[in-house]
């Protein structure tokens with residue numbers, strides 16, 4: 548467990564349970580194969596897309612972005628690792644002094660949440676079958692030994708990990724995914740965000756222990772298995788929750804930057820949608836962002852033109868790409884040229900005028916003309932249309948693939 552980590556090593560740690568029906572390739576390949584399956588095109592436009600841009604800092608796949616991270620043995624990381632706070636049990640006595648101790652204890656508790664766990668990971672968790680993978684890591688099902696709680700364990704290779712952020716209110720610098728996920732996991736946690744329960748620092752990898760909202764499927768997986776786009780009513784139900792998640796993240800001062808179907812978990816019993824994967828997230832700020840992190844085909848045109856973008860406006864662009872993806876099972880743009888040029892969006896027949904208008908509004912090339920989250924929510928398509936209340940299981944009764952996601 549503490550040894551060298553490569554893919555084989557990670558696989559060996561799994562318990563050899565049910566194989567995943569779908570093993571997702573890296574972000575970019577995933578998008579290209581996704582489109583290829585829909586358009587019958589080869590991955591050629593990956594070259595079109597990345598040929599010129601690949602060497603440009605910023606416009607990279609999640610995988611490429613990861614691979615240019617600095618060594619995790621940096622001073623920053625060592626500093627973050629050093630600080631481990633042991634928190635005593637809560638006070639039981641009630642005197643003025645106890646109040647002081649109360650306050651002190653609360654502060655310590657908050658601090659403790661920032662730091663990776665002490666103790667051996669293997670003595671605390673049992674690793675199960677693979678749940679999924681992406682550009683950043685591999686996610687396994689796990690069981691917390693002390694109480695049998697089922698969790699999701701994300702293994703992130705340290706090799707090439709580069710981005711660190713100072714956690715607000717402290718002098719601690721943490722790996723950015725940990726910092727951002729911790730920030731949104733502080734109570735009151737959004738019902739549309741998967742909680743980070745704790746994290747471990749191992750010689751070659753980070754392990755993030757997350758809530759596993761089973762039974763669930765990620766939305767791209769759902770569409771791939773259904774082999775068709777979502778109905779507008781289903782898409783509406785998902786989009787409302789995604790927008791709510793974005794509002795909640797905004798409250799926490801976080802910008803996700805990689806909102807897409809595979810980063811949305813859909814609970815098959817409650818139909819709740821939860822956002823995962825804070826690998827590209829950053830603090831939300833008003834100043835323009837000068838780095839791009841996320842999935843290239845979700846990248847807004849202003850980044851390609853100006854190498855900078857307004858975080859909120861870029862977020863709306865990616866939401867437009869997501870909505871198009873949900874109702875068509877395609878991506879609106881296949882290449883950088885299509886993102887920047889006057890490429891006209893085409894829609895399959897049967898999509899309502901309101902839905903098309905909303906997508907086109909989000910995908911305005913002039914960022915200033917895009918709606919805000921609130922304007923989207925108040926618009927006709929989201930505020931007036933029906934939502935799909937049928938369970939995912941009802942929609943595809945007896946689908947075997949759902950067995951890949953047992954509770």
Ligand SMILES: Nc1ncnc2c1ncn2[C@@H]1O[C@H](COP(=O)(O)OP(=O)(O)O)[C@@H](O)[C@H]1O
Nearest residue numbers: 679680681682683684686699757759765809824
């Ligand atoms: N908390 C979770 N519960 C269940 N499945 C998860 C969870 N987190 C991730 N997954 C699955 O693993 C896949 C990859 O996880 P993700 O965090 O997006 O990794 P990456 O950063 O590599 O894209 C997701 O698309 C999803 O299918």
Ligand SMILES: [Mg+2]
Nearest residue numbers: 681809810824
């Ligand atoms: Mg992901």
